[in-house]
Amino acid sequence: MLVLAGTIGAGKTSLTHMLSDHLHTPAYYESVDDNQILPLFYKDPQKYAFLLQIDFLNRRLDDIKAAWSNNESVMDRSIFEDSLLFHLNADLGRATDTEVQIYDSLLQNMMQELPDTPRSKNPDLLIHINISFDTMLERIQKRGRSYEQIDADPSLYEYYRDLNQRYNDWYAQYDKSPKMQIDGDHYDFVENEKDRDAVLALIDQRINEIGLN
Helix, strand or coil: CEEEECCCCCCHHHHHHHHHHHHCCCEECCCCCCCCHHHHHHHCHHHHHHHHHHHHHHHHHHHHHHHCCCCCCEECCCHHHHHHHHHHHHHCCCCCHHHHHHHHHHHHHHHCCCCCCCCCCCCCEEEEEECCHHHHHHHHHHHCCHHHCCCCCCCHHHHHHHHHHHHHHHHHHCCCCCEEEEECCCCCCCCCHHHHHHHHHHHHHHHHHCCCC
């Protein structure tokens, strides 16, 4: 089970699709466009932050269980990133201490390994796409989701900047599985075929290093 990680606009979905084609494995994608809670969160984050993250947590575990049915799979979001996002919202006053405690306890219980389970819920390899804050803002503007735009809500600027920095700290502390980092500023794997091939080669090399082949 390969799992992509990265901030908004990093290219997780694009690289997931490329890896799925390259490795001939099923892909599992975060459901965003049909998520009815996400636009509500952007309108009233204090009201909907907890509900949104519980919904994401539930969807993520469904994907993990579905991936168990395949010997190989790739997912475009790590369940552990949800905790990063929720704690950011909590620090911004968008969730109560009680909600944080409930969320953390639920995540711990959901990810606890049980006897006789067929496979670990943790990924075999986490691939973090690291992009700069400027690149992040460019990608958000380019993909054009109205509720993500800073022009509509200037407070998102500070939110995005904090989020981007937290991803760097999160990756440094991540220890649930082998991991690797892709420089998303250096490799434009979405638009540049040469960069795409280079990134896939780096991932192939890491897969071989940790003995997944």
